[in-house]
Amino acid sequence: MSAIDLGAFAAAIIQGEIEIIDLTHTLAPEFPTIVLPPEFGQSSPVRIETISRYDADGPAWYWNNITLGEHTGTHLDAPVHWVTGKDLPDNSVDTMPTRSMIAPACVVDCSAQAAADADFLLGVPALQAWEATHGTIAGGSWVLMRTDWSKRGPIAFANIGPDGPHTPGPDADAIRWLVEERGVLGFGTETIGTDAGQGGHFNPPYPAHHYLHGAGRYGLQCLANLDRLPPTGSLVVAAPLKIRRGSGSPLRVLGLVATR
Amino acid sequence: MSRELAPPPRRNPLVRTPLPQPMPAFRARATHALTAAAAEGRFALQRCPACGRVIYPAHDACPGCLSPALVVADVPSGGRIVAETSVRAPLHPHFRQRSAWRIGIVHLDCGPSIVAHLHGDCGDGERVRMTMKLDKAGTPAAFALPETETPHMQDDPQLREFTASPKHRRVLITDGRTAAGQAMVRAMIEAGVAKLFIGLGEPWKPLAEDAIPSALKGVEIVPLDLGDDASVRDLAADIGGKVDILVNTAEHIRPGGLVDQRNGQALRDGFETTVMGLARLARAFGPAMRSRGADGTDNAVAWVNLLSVYALVNWPEFGLYSAGQAAALSIAQSLRAELRPGGIRVVNVFSGPGDTEWFQHLPPPKVAPAVLARETVAALREGLEDVYVGEIAKDIKARLEDNPKAVERELG
Numbered sequence: 001m002s003a004i005d006l007g008a009f010a011a012a013i014i015q016g017e018i019e020i021i022d023l024t025h026t027l028a029p030e031f032p033t034i035v036l037p038p039e040f041g042q043s044s045p046v047r048i049e050t051i052s053r054y055d056a057d058g059p060a061w062y063w064n065n066i067t068l069g070e071h072t073g074t075h076l077d078a079p080v081h082w083v084t085g086k087d088l089p090d091n092s093v094d095t096m097p098t099r100s101m102i103a104p105a106c107v108v109d110c111s112a113q114a115a116a117d118a119d120f121l122l123g124v125p126a127l128q129a130w131e132a133t134h135g136t137i138a139g140g141s142w143v144l145m146r147t148d149w150s151k152r153g154p155i156a157f158a159n160i161g162p163d164g165p166h167t168p169g170p171d172a173d174a175i176r177w178l179v180e181e182r183g184v185l186g187f188g189t190e191t192i193g194t195d196a197g198q199g200g201h202f203n204p205p206y207p208a209h210h211y212l213h214g215a216g217r218y219g220l221q222c223l224a225n226l227d228r229l230p231p232t233g234s235l236v237v238a239a240p241l242k243i244r245r246g247s248g249s250p251l252r253v254l255g256l257v258a259t260r
Numbered sequence: 261m262s263r264e265l266a267p268p269p270r271r272n273p274l275v276r277t278p279l280p281q282p283m284p285a286f287r288a289r290a291t292h293a294l295t296a297a298a299a300e301g302r303f304a305l306q307r308c309p310a311c312g313r314v315i316y317p318a319h320d321a322c323p324g325c326l327s328p329a330l331v332v333a334d335v336p337s338g339g340r341i342v343a344e345t346s347v348r349a350p351l352h353p354h355f356r357q358r359s360a361w362r363i364g365i366v367h368l369d370c371g372p373s374i375v376a377h378l379h380g381d382c383g384d385g386e387r388v389r390m391t392m393k394l395d396k397a398g399t400p401a402a403f404a405l406p407e408t409e410t411p412h413m414q415d416d417p418q419l420r421e422f423t424a425s426p427k428h429r430r431v432l433i434t435d436g437r438t439a440a441g442q443a444m445v446r447a448m449i450e451a452g453v454a455k456l457f458i459g460l461g462e463p464w465k466p467l468a469e470d471a472i473p474s475a476l477k478g479v480e481i482v483p484l485d486l487g488d489d490a491s492v493r494d495l496a497a498d499i500g501g502k503v504d505i506l507v508n509t510a511e512h513i514r515p516g517g518l519v520d521q522r523n524g525q526a527l528r529d530g531f532e533t534t535v536m537g538l539a540r541l542a543r544a545f546g547p548a549m550r551s552r553g554a555d556g557t558d559n560a561v562a563w564v565n566l567l568s569v570y571a572l573v574n575w576p577e578f579g580l581y582s583a584g585q586a587a588a589l590s591i592a593q594s595l596r597a598e599l600r601p602g603g604i605r606v607v608n609v610f611s612g613p614g615d616t617e618w619f620q621h622l623p624p625p626k627v628a629p630a631v632l633a634r635e636t637v638a639a640l641r642e643g644l645e646d647v648y649v650g651e652i653a654k655d656i657k658a659r660l661e662d663n664p665k666a667v668e669r670e671l672g
Contacts, residue, residue, distance in 0.1 A: 029488040032464045041525050049489050158464035 017260055023223045023236070023253040025150065027066075027073040031222075032158040034071060034192055035165075043069030070248040076240045077194065077209070077219035081247040084214030091216065093246035100218065101239040103185045105142040105255065106134070107229045110168060114147035118159055120168040121196060124177045134231045139183035142236050145170065146226040149190035159197065169196025172207035179215045187212055188220030188236075220253060229255050262380055265415035267428050267454060268558040280553030280602045281353040285397035290318035293332045298392040298400035299645035303337040305372070305392075306330045316372040316402075337390045339368040341404065344384045354396075357554060362418060366390055366404050376402035379419055381410040393422040393643050396553070396603035398596070414641060417557075423643035424562035424605050429504035430455035434484060434541065436472050437461070439616045439629040440566055441509035445472055447633035448507075449479070451641075454558060457499055459484025461491070486510050486537030496544035501552065505640065506545055507564040510537050513618040517579030530584040538565070538591050546595070550602030562605045562640055565592045566632065569610040569653035572660055576672040596645075607645055609636050612652025625651040 012018045025031060033045045047067040052058025070093075071077070079085030080092045090097060108130050113120040122145055127137070137143060147168050149157060159166045169189060170178075178184045187194050187208055194208035204210045212219055220238060235256040240249030271277075290306075297304035306315040307330065308322035314335050321328045344364030347355065355361050362378040366388055374390065382388050388404040395401040403422055406413065414425050431448050435441045436458035448456055456479045458472055463483060474481050482499065485491040512533035514526045521527070552560040570578065571585035589608065596606035613619035615626040627650040639647040648654045659667045 029485065029491065030462075032462070035465065041523070042529065045487065047488060154464040160464065160466050162466070 012258075017258065019257045019259050021225050021228045021255040021257060023225050023229075023255050024074040024251075025222055025224050027068065027250060030154060031073055032154055032192060033069065035158075035160070043071055045069070046072050068250060070243065070246055070250070073250045074220075074222040074224065074253055075248050075250045076238055077213065077221070077248045078240070078246065079213040079216045079218070080245070081219075082206075082209040082213035084210050085216060088216045091213075092243075093240040093249045094242045094244050096218075096240065098239075100185060102235060102237050103140055103142050104138065104232075105144050105188075105229060105234045105236045106130075106137050107144045107146050107226055107231050107234070109146045109231070111146055111148040111227070114149065114168040118166040118168065119196065119198060120147075121171040122169070122174050123171050124173050127174055127177065130231070137178070137182045137184060140185050141182075142186055142188055142220065142238075143178055143182075143184050144188040144220070144223065144226055144229070144236075145190070146229075147190050148227060150222070150224040150226070158192065163198075164200070165192070165197030167191040167193075167197035169194065169199055170208055171196075172202050172204065172211070175208045175211045179211050179217060184217065186218030186220060188223050190223050190226060191221065193221050194219035219248075223253060225255070229257060233258065261410055262412040262414075262416045264412040265420075265428055265557060268556050271556075277552065278357060278554040278556075280396075280551070280559075281357050282601050282603070283354045283395050283397035283399075284352060285399060285600075287399045288318065288320075290320050291399065293318055293330075294392055294400040295394070295398070296646075297332060297334070298394050300647070301391075301639075301642050301644045302334050303390060303392050304332050304334045305370070307333045307335065314368070314371040316368075316374050335370045336368075338387065338407070339366040339374070339390050339404070340387055341365070341378070341382060341384055342367050342373065344378060344382075358417075358421065364404065366402070374402045376404045377418060377422070379403070379405050379413070380416045381406040381413065394605070394645055395422060396600070396605075398600055398645075420557070424505060424607070424640040426451040426453045426505055426637060426640055428452065428454045429558050429561065430457070430502050431505045431507060432457040432459065432482075432499070432503045432545070434459045434486060434506065434508045434537075435461070435510040436481065437465075437467065438509050438511050439614065440511065440632055442471050443629035443633035444507055444509055444636065445479070447630070447637045449473070449476065451637045454478060455502070456480065457482045457503070459486075459495070461485030461487070486540060487532055489540060492537075492540040492544045496548065500545055500548035503545055503549060504552075504558050504560050505562045505564065506541065506549065507566070507636065508538060508541060509566055510534070511566070512584070513578070513581055513616075515578055515581075515618070517576045521580070527580045527583070530580055531587065534584040535587045535591060538588055538595075542591070542595050542598075546599060549604050550599050553603035560602065560604055562607055563595065563599060564607045564609060564636055564640070565589075566609050566611070566636070567592070569612055569648065569656045570671075571610065572656065573664065573667050573671060605643065605645060607636075607639055607647065609639065609647040609649060610653050610657070611649040612656070627652075 027046050029046050049065045051063045053062045078093045079088050195206045199206045237254040240251045310327035311325040313324045341364045346360040346362050348360045364378045366376050367373045382404050387407045391403050392400045393403045431453045433444050458481050484495050512530045549560040568585040570582040571589040574582040611627045615628045635649045
């Protein structure tokens with residue numbers, strides 16, 4: 001085996017032969033945050049307060065204080081986030097192995113189905129059909145569910161009705177199959193969670209959280225620009241903040257795509 | 261009879277906005293004995309328990325018997341005008357801005373003769389109902405009203421200087437999601453506002469279609485998230501110069517005290533809304549409102565805080581909530597002093613538990629949001645500063661005046 005040429009890799013980035021796509025939403029106060037019944041604890045939304053902006057509080061410098069929950073904006077869920085993953089080793093963002101922070105991605109395009117049905121569920125047959133075209137999902141890959149949800153405005157993005165949010169996601173069988181049969185690194189969505197909006201009514205409730213984190217796998221949510229990734233062949237860089245015993249973290253997610 | 265107030269014209273952009281000229285504010289300490297009653301809309305004067313004499317203006321000792329043990333007590337408000345005049349060229353800039361200004365001497369049935377501001381419908385020799393109002397400097401001033409209601413009585417220009425009627429004014433309700441906010445919308449529309457801005461944060465959270473009559477003329481829903489600095493600043497940049505009355509209807513009610521909380525989240529969330537949110541509003545909207553205190557008949561006049569009566573004494577069952585309310589009250593006191601130079605009246609409306617989801621476990625009496633809204637509008641019309649709505653609030657206030665330590669123990 002020949003030596004790995006990181007120089008060639010770097011050169012390809014500089015030459016634009018590898019495009020780096022930002023899969024991240026801007027962290028902003030108006031971006032919807034997960035909502036729980038008010039008697040539960042709530043995530044702090046994103047808050048940005050200016051310390052100084054070239055003014056009496058700091059004549060030559062501008063900086064902000066920020067407040068935010070671990071699960072705001074484009075963010076990663078670590079296994080410890082869910083009760084099923086609470087006793088696993090290295091289950092928080094500070095102990096997450098760095099090799100899990102860069103991984104290939106399989107992008108499953110569900111945008112047409114999601115546009116037709118906000119409660120669309122990705123099932124095993126659809127994943128098998130995807131494999132028939134694009135090949136078997138390799139172990140250690142991210143599986144990213146493209147729904148074009150990131151293109152929606154805040155109201156349609158949250159899509160909350162009197163019976164809770166209506167957003168697409170995987171069904172329980174699909175997640176279990178990806179974890180147990182394909183050994184994926186994690187599952188990523190454009191919606192506010194890895195589970196469908198109505199996932200609380202599934203068996204088990206919130207199956208993506210249940211199975212992914214129970215098996216030490218990760219979740220990525222509120223992703224953007226998935227339409228710019230090819231079905232296979234891209235590389236995702238997703239390195240969370242090193243928060244002590246953190247259950248998740250907002251992060252910059254990059255998609256590397258070869259342009260030739 | 262008063263002339264009905266016409267809807268104010270749009271501003272002439274070439275004309276300098278009149279600056280609020282502060283009223284003469286210095287008063288002897290004894291005068292402020294009358295301030296509390298005036299703030300609540302009661303007509304109270306000093307009375308000498310030794311000789312029974314009713315005294316005005318306020319003294320340190322009874323002018324009749326020299327007893328220093330004067331009390332302030334509600335007294336009959338009837339009287340007759342014995343002299344009246346119009347001051348056409350007053351010396352003080354505040355009154356010059358408003359001349360001619362009618363004043364008169366009213367002989368009160370309870371004894372003293374008072375130099376008072378006169379309502380336009382009060383003629384020489386006529387019977388009047390005397391009130392004590394807080395003027396724009398926050399000091400008590402005698403204001404004579406017609407004995408019985410007259411047509412368009414509220415529209416009298418001199419009375420409007422001592423009140424904060426919503427009629428033809430533009431009102432910002434900061435949170436249209438709360439029950440109080442929604443009730444306030446209806447009450448303000450009934451009060452004849454020219455424009456109603458209703459703040460709505462997190463627009464992606466649904467709101468029942470009939471919650472706010474947003475299709476009504478003059479009603480406009482505006483984005484406002486009191487937790488977000490930029491959101492508050494952005495709205496003030498858009499409409500800050502058009503808010504004549506601000507009503508802060510935001511609330512964050514959670515049960516519980518300190519010891520049994522698992523973390524500080526509820527306390528922080530509560531303070532974020534009630535304390536930090538109020539401070540953000542003050543920073544963003546305060547300067548423009550303070551500068552517009554003399555800006556025509558739809559000038560900036562009032563800032564209303566809806567507070568719990570447990571701002572005055574902690575109710576440990578809702579201990580964190582009470583703490584946030586106490587902090588908000590303290591902020592409101594600072595705000596009152598800071599806005600006074602503009603003649604903006606800061607009105608604190610104290611109520612007991614509302615008839616809402618967070619107090620569902622409590623038996624009546626509870627304050628219906630519609631009652632809270634109605635009393636708020638009434639307080640603005642009367643020019644009050646401190647308002648107690650509902651039996652619980654009135655009871656707590658009375659008991660605090662009697663024995664605050666006992667109330668603390670009884671609540672906990």
